[in-house]
Amino acid sequence: MELSTAHSTAIRMKLNINKSALVDAVSQVSKAVSSKTTIPILTGIKVQADEEGLILTGSNSDITISVRVPKKVDDKEQVIVEKTGDIVLPGRIFGDIVRKLPGDKVEWTVNDRLQTIIRSEQAEFQLNGLDPEEYPRLPKLPREQVFTMPADLLKSVIRQTVFAVATNEARGVLTGVQWQLESGILTCVATDSHRLSRRQVKVEGSEDLVLKNVVIPGKSMNELAKTLADSSGYVDMIVADNQILIKNNHLEFYSRLLEGVYPDTNRVIPKSGETVLITSTKELLQSVERASLITREGRDNVIKWTINDGKVQVTSTAQDIGSVTEEVIAKVTGPDLSISFNARYMMEALRSIDSDSIRIQFTGVMTPFIIQPADREDSLHLIVPIRTR
Amino acid sequence: MELSTAHSTAIRMKLNINKSALVDAVSQVSKAVSSKTTIPILTGIKVQADEEGLILTGSNSDITISVRVPKKVDDKEQVIVEKTGDIVLPGRIFGDIVRKLPGDKVEWTVNDRLQTIIRSEQAEFQLNGLDPEEYPRLPKLPREQVFTMPADLLKSVIRQTVFAVATNEARGVLTGVQWQLESGILTCVATDSHRLSRRQVKVEGSEDLVLKNVVIPGKSMNELAKTLADSSGYVDMIVADNQILIKNNHLEFYSRLLEGVYPDTNRVIPKSGETVLITSTKELLQSVERASLITREGRDNVIKWTINDGKVQVTSTAQDIGSVTEEVIAKVTGPDLSISFNARYMMEALRSIDSDSIRIQFTGVMTPFIIQPADREDSLHLIVPIRTR
CATH class of the missing domain: 3.10.150.10 (DNA Polymerase III, subunit A, domain 2)
Known part of the structure; x- marks a missing residue:
């Protein structure tokens, strides 16, 4: 040898x-x-x-x-x-x-x-x-314009937004998560135009650092979350030259950014609701999971909520298979409401919420509704309902 | 409701x-x-x-x-x-x-x-x-001609044979494991004609029960092992009407049998070896695993053993990639020998052996060689070598 x-x-x-x-x-x-x-x-x-x-x-x-x-x-x-x-x-x-x-x-x-x-x-x-x-050279990014947050918080931000990106590559910027930074607040938004998820967090860095129209591919976000899985401490982030660099200890993660202009999503988010529902995240999630067992084979995976009198009745029907019905106790204010939507969107939103209790606000049967942890305003999910008979 | x-x-x-x-x-x-x-x-x-x-x-x-x-x-x-x-x-x-x-x-x-x-x-x-x-009716099998063994032993028998079946469906009976029962000894054989695995076990049942040419699909054997994963106690087995039934507590597992005559494999198994090698199962397996890292992309995954003087030198070379070489200490009797074979066959055989130590017997560089646990005769694996330059 x-x-x-x-x-x-x-x-x-x-x-x-x-x-x-x-x-x-x-x-x-x-x-x-x-x-x-x-x-x-x-x-x-x-x-x-x-x-x-x-x-x-x-x-x-x-x-x-x-x-x-x-x-x-x-x-x-x-x-x-x-x-x-x-x-x-x-x-x-x-x-x-x-x-x-x-x-x-x-x-x-x-x-x-x-x-x-x-x-x-x-x-x-x-x-x-x-x-x-x-071998291609790594991009040289300016090390001044850095902002920072805990690695665990970054993982939460990713987990609470990335599932809402469009998965069809042809949808361009919508396959990415939009990051905007202003006055020390990072706003992350993902939408496939049928639902939207938004998370806001305070970051450390120079107050005058402003980022607009930074769109990171959803796949990169998922890879970053996996790469950071066991990481703790803080991550430094730098955006420049169509690239983002995320640094954690001895690790550097670069992703290209998506080209194109991300739509203005602020105007689609209703400011308040007429019917407001507060209930257990877990119980509501489990009822939606059960209802979707029957309908998930269908294209839209439609389930229906009938909200009145301190409860949500969850129902779904699939022509050849059968039906499900169950009730979840809830605190309801405002007018009664029946609304139908894609169960998968609801499950993905509810699974990403860490709070025990959620607040859902409706403005009508055909307008988008908002799901938020009952105890905080910095996280928001929006779902566009589906018209049914 | x-x-x-x-x-x-x-x-x-x-x-x-x-x-x-x-x-x-x-x-x-x-x-x-x-x-x-x-x-x-x-x-x-x-x-x-x-x-x-x-x-x-x-x-x-x-x-x-x-x-x-x-x-x-x-x-x-x-x-x-x-x-x-x-x-x-x-x-x-x-x-x-x-x-x-x-x-x-x-x-x-x-x-x-x-x-x-x-x-x-x-x-x-x-x-x-x-x-x-x-819904199709279950076959009615005669409940008299039963033989019995512990569930754990059956799982071992499957694990030590089934990997050697032919995977190409066109190979007919060779895609199954042959079971033969005579004088209370069950002999299970699988071969894809490049390698063979055989396990013999004593079963309980009427001494005069004889089974010949019972061939159970390899896929069924794998499913049976999974189905019995958490089972203990004894299993009863009945063969009849082109079906086998395996019973364990409240579980009944039926498999169809393969049609066609299984080849006589006794004559291909050499009775003794000229060069005999005894060594650690684990060390030999790990050396073969490493050597195959380089060659596994190739069709035959060929590695070479050079056996002499108290050791096995394990080598493999792949033109564009590189080469590996290492030595494993062994007790060697008989003439020196260089032999090449498919590393996957060797790894699968060695992984199925529960004994710490193995005995390998060679009769020549171009004749099949036999791998057995050093401490028992009831389990045997045979590999046909590959001619190399």
Whole structure:
């Protein structure tokens, strides 16, 4: 087990690394690597060893994830770089190899013919690398215009909006979540024109930072939420040059922005309601879930609420299958009302709400209605009803 | 919430049932129900209420699963049948409804127009049933010719053979596992003609019971293993009329048998080996897993063993990707040997072996070799090597 071919050539990169640190970094950046890309170099993971440790980067045409493995974490040595350098390795196979290495320590050498030797205990892998010169450069974003919020809050904001984006790629900007920043308040809106979700949060950063018409692809938002799954602490965000960068500890997440002008959604949101319903989020959700069992095969998944006298009667009927009916106790003010809507929109909105109790405001049977946590105003979901017989 | 349509008609079936007992039974029989079947009635679950409780049945063209919910379990009431009767309900939707019912108790009524009312607390479902007369009858099997083994042992036997069946449907009997019973020994064999797995177990039953050429579809075996996942105790088995029935407590599992004559596999199994290798199952498996990372994209997933001097050198090379090499310590007797084979066959065989240590016997580089647990003779895997340069 000699470095047979490497002996006759110069060393391009050389390091020793802790296996579990490498496994973690590779699984993070792998989320951005697709084997289906039409750009061959993007099936690879870029590896750069520098004075500070190692940086791994994975990318597809929408997002880029970059993770640094620092030399030390909590005084524990993670990487010893003997020669700085870089290489691109085939992403999927590199990830599989790293996960399967037998030992805790990994010896890693790249020669100037891009041949890569990865050794751990009795196992030695030789992998043909790709030229890092071909790998796209990361955008350089201005590090001044930063705003900040806790990672957990960002994950909530994503979870409470992204499900409402349009899924049909042909719908352009509506497939993204709109971010607007003004006076330190970030407003995130998603809509597919049948329903809308909006969340507002206070962020830290310079008061005069204003963002308008920043639209982040829904898919990127979902990937970001997954990438941040185990993250805590704060995230820094920078928007520039048709890109957004989200930073958390040793992780950098880039997404392209969508082009086009996002519609003004403020005017579709009614300011108040005639009939107002307050009830248990969980009980209402479960009743809608049951009602939709019968109708979900249908195109519109229509269920009906009949609201009066301290209760909501939930009903649904599907011609060939059958029907459901049940009642949920509620505090109702204002006129009685019967209204029909898509059960999936309601379930997705109710599932995203963390409060035990919700308030729903109606202005009529054919106008959009608003669902909000009973205890807060910064989160809002709107659903357009469906006309039925 | 009145039984509106049911009032004017006669009751066909009526019962009260504990929700969790119903959920368990429905999930068991649902494993046999496919929504893709071309026989509409088989998308349903058949329900029969009799003096002893309830029987649910699900079926596709290959397997049938039938589960009884008895009136009482451990003195706890599970079903109260007020009127015996039967109905077929749409399988997927019925399963979803049952799982989502709000209460612990379920009231269930079917009228003579096959309309079914399922009530639990505040929720009431009305489902259109199908005519149980259209549901295929279960085969009547002779209850005398029974043989018996522990459920856990049956699951092992399946797990240690079924992976070796041919997956291409055109291969006929080779897509099944052959069961032969003679002198109280059940021999199970699976082969796709490139590798073979055989397991022998002692069963209880009449000594003179002989079975030859019983071939059970591999898919049925996999479904049976899943169906028995949480089962313990003993299973009774009966073969007749081109069907096998496996019984465990309140569960009956039927599978059709494959037609055609299974080849005689005894003559391909060498009786002894010249080179014999004994080593750790886990270390050898992990080395093969690593070697296959490089070659698994290729058609044959070929890796090579070079056996000599107390070790196995495991190597693999893929032209464009790279290579792996590592060594595993082993006890070797007989002549040195280099042999190449499909890594997947080896991994599947090694993963199915529960013993810590294995014995591999070779008779030459181009003849099949045998893998066995080092401590037992009743389990055997055979792999045909691949010729390489």
